Amino acid sequence: MLIFPYLTIANEEIKSKNTIATPEEDDYNVHFVKLDLKATNTSTAIIGFATTKAEVTAASMSVYAFELSNQLTIDSCKVNGAMVSVQRNGAICKVNLSSPLPQHSQMIAEVWYQGQPTGGTGFFSNGLLNAIDITSSVQVTHTVSAAYHSKDWWPCKQSLSDKIDSADIWVTVPSGLKVASNGLLQNVTPISSSENRFEWSHRNMVDYYLLSFAVAPYDEYSYYMHFPNGDSMIIQNFIYQDTSILKQHKDELDSIANLINYFSLLFGKYPFANEKFGICQAPLGGGMENQTMVSLGSLDMGLIAHELAHQWWGNHVTCNSLEDMWLNEGWATYAEHIYAEHFKGKLAAAALRTQFFNQAMGGIAGSVWVNDTTNEFRIYDSRLTYSKGASLCHMLRYMINNDSIFVSVMRNYQQQFGGATASTKDLKALATQLSGVPLDTFFHQWYKGEGYPIYTAKWAQQANGDITFRLFQTTSRPNSVPFFKLPVEIRLNTTQGDTTIRVNHTFSGETFQLHWNQTMTGMTIDPENHIVNKLGTITQDPTLSVDNIFQEAVHIFPNPALDSWNITGIMPLSNLILVNMNGQVLWSNHAGNSAQTIPAIHLAKGIYILRVINKEHTSTYLLSK
DSSP, rough: EEEOOOOOOOSSSSOOOOOOSSSSGEEEEEEEEEEEEOSSSSSSOOOEEEEEEEESSSSEEEEEEEEEEESSEEEEEETTHHHEEOOEEETTTEEEEEOOOTOOOOEEEEEEEEOOOOOBBTTTTSSEEEEEEETTOOEEEEEEOOTTTGGTTBBBOOSSSOOOOOEEEEEEEEOOEEEESSEEEEEEEEEOOOOOEEEEEOOOOOOGGGGGGESSEEEEEEEEEOOOOOOEEEEEEEEEEEEHHHHHHHHHHHHHHHHHHHHHHHHHHHHTTTSEEEEEEOSSSSSEOOOTTTEEEEOOHHHHHHHTTTTTTTEEEEEGGGGGGHHHHHHHHHHHHHHHHHHTTTHHHHHHHHHHHHHHHHOOOOOOOSBBBBBBOOOOIIIIIIHHHHHHHHHHHHHHHHHHHHHHHHHHHHHHHHHHHEEEEHHHHHHHHHHHHHHHHHHHHIIIIIOOOEEEEEEEEOOOSEEEEEEEEESSOTOOSSSSOEEEEEEEEEETTOOOEEEEEEOOOOOOEEEOOSSSEEEETTTTTOOEEEEEEEETTTTOOOOGGGSOOEESSSSSOOOOEEESSSOTTTTEEEEEEEEOOOEEEOOOOHHHHHHHTTTTTEEEEEEOOOOOOOEEEEEEE
């Protein structure tokens, strides 16, 4: 889901709400749902017949419970063929069964209902919306069910963990209208001279809030795409009957196939390739990620990328708690960055990343973790869940510092949890396992923590070329995170050319010392903007000096090297670690004496960092080849 404009809610109090409305709903597992509806595009009036097939999971089930808005009238209800009465308390509906159903037994519930609920005007107002598109003057009835609004248009169990195995959605509408929905369109059956029934079938696991339909006088623009292995899939789009729309946006619609193949390369094959991907236009300020058929308020490629990415991030793998909504929305938002980086270039991606970071820093309070799941505006907070969530995705990539491994994390997450749900804890464990990077502190500070770091620095260079710089950090929310422990990239500026190094910043005021044979003119902190942060002053301070340990006769030759570097004058029993500019360890050794040879023959031309660690100090040297 993508919501416009950007809204933000600050809430210090922790409040929690389950998606299910009453504990009895957990007594069964939904396998199949069929919705046979009658609707039109001119109002929210709906007539429905819902069939739910489920299996009893409790030891014994004596009450069948579900949800349906009290704005909809239940005409009748059957359970396993027997007519039953329904007790209603708001949206909570309960049926007292004449005989308890034993564990593993099958249940078929049928509900006939109708009504004309108050039409919502946008997200979180009602699950059934009716509005006129301002630009095209097309009237549309459509659904937006996240996070608690499926009950506004069908009798359901709203549970994130109980995915529906398969669903049929049949909608009868007046002639001249079309229905967009989940899965594949199996038939368009004439019901009378003035009505047609659109029969959609979805044979994939799906969460309650991702079932949908939209009714309007649509035109259909469809084509088949091909995956690299030769499989084909329909791209099925329902757009308003306005010839200028296709003329203006045909390039975007035709680009969907390339985007699906690219995302498949990164996340794993499109999870619903046995059916379709499609979009339907709707009068929305943003989009809704309905499974296989997203609703869009515009045909902007960034929005298309966001809702397409949701088919993996949110649909295929769903957050197992609304506290973790960033796993849906943060990753879908970061997919906009991934799209921009590949199709528009690094500068476009950097500009979008800066936008995310600035929005995340638009307030000092609030965490990516949702502390109030009773408030949908907090669940879907644009600054925290979307922008800071996307920023967390990018900084995880920065922490892993290897795009091949980062892609492996994304693909394995989809493979391991596909068709089910996952938590932030699951993602952290997987990323730690695959990357070998300790991530407990990172997630504690950036997922649960609030605020961001503010960096300042001082630097000096001695006559012999030795460089000292001191990196300081304050935070915008010190009562939440007093210090963000992160690797920080530092660009050293020289007249001969700039060099970027990566240092582990473990406390404010930490001093770093380098041995370099170039004349330094300045320094830049986080030059590529990989960290959510703000920068203070960076000043040259001649009073900074190199520690006495460096007064030893350390000598590295040749530098630049062809086959190897020789180093003399180091303290015996030191540990030597050679890394590249990304921090990847290339060579290490425990020095038994003051002279060592470091192999370079297998290395590409470039700048490398040698760390010499002993019980008293860590020194850093820049080596070149």
